[in-house]
Amino acid sequence: MRKLAAQLGVSGPSLYHHFAGKDEILDAIVEQINSRIRLEDVGPGWEDAITSYAYQLRALLVEHPHVVEFLALRPVTTHAGLRIYEHLISVFTGCGWDIGFGRDVTLSVENLVYGAALMTNAPDIDLDDDQRADYPLLSRLMEAAPELTDDGFDLGFAALIEGLRRLARESKGKVTSTGGARAG
Numbered sequence: 001m002r003k004l005a006a007q008l009g010v011s012g013p014s015l016y017h018h019f020a021g022k023d024e025i026l027d028a029i030v031e032q033i034n035s036r037i038r039l040e041d042v043g044p045g046w047e048d049a050i051t052s053y054a055y056q057l058r059a060l061l062v063e064h065p066h067v068v069e070f071l072a073l074r075p076v077t078t079h080a081g082l083r084i085y086e087h088l089i090s091v092f093t094g095c096g097w098d099i100g101f102g103r104d105v106t107l108s109v110e111n112l113v114y115g116a117a118l119m120t121n122a123p124d125i126d127l128d129d130d131q132r133a134d135y136p137l138l139s140r141l142m143e144a145a146p147e148l149t150d151d152g153f154d155l156g157f158a159a160l161i162e163g164l165r166r167l168a169r170e171s172k173g174k175v176t177s178t179g180g181a182r183a184g
Helices: 002-008 022-035 046-063 065-073 079-094 099-120 129-134 136-144 153-170
Strands: none
Touching (some): 022 079, 046 153
């Protein structure tokens, strides 16, 4: 709290005029990040909804890499976070998918996004001369495309979408949290 107060140019105790403690500050940061995600302007289809959410969340996390870990590990309790889940689950149930499956899809997207956001800022493979001899395929990859910056997100997200399309086709849109067709 003292470091934060110093960075803001205020005294430590003055922060407590606005926040009861560290958890409230962290919740406010989470609320700020989640409030920047706009899902309301997206079409009604599930693909549009999760694609918009995934790419917006990823952009925010890449922009603010220092919040990735605590944002991923904090419980969802703020209005902005809860509205995201409510919206996405509403889209999924509107497509005939059950609530549990909607939650599972949302968490799958978030797992992919958080991992990709962490990897965006991770150092790449760096081979010395001995390692280049020991790992010729990696060496060839590095020489062929030294500017590779793709973190694999686009491929992973496309595979997730295709898998969800397959599940929806096979079950005619009635998907349950076990991935199978809904009974009844």
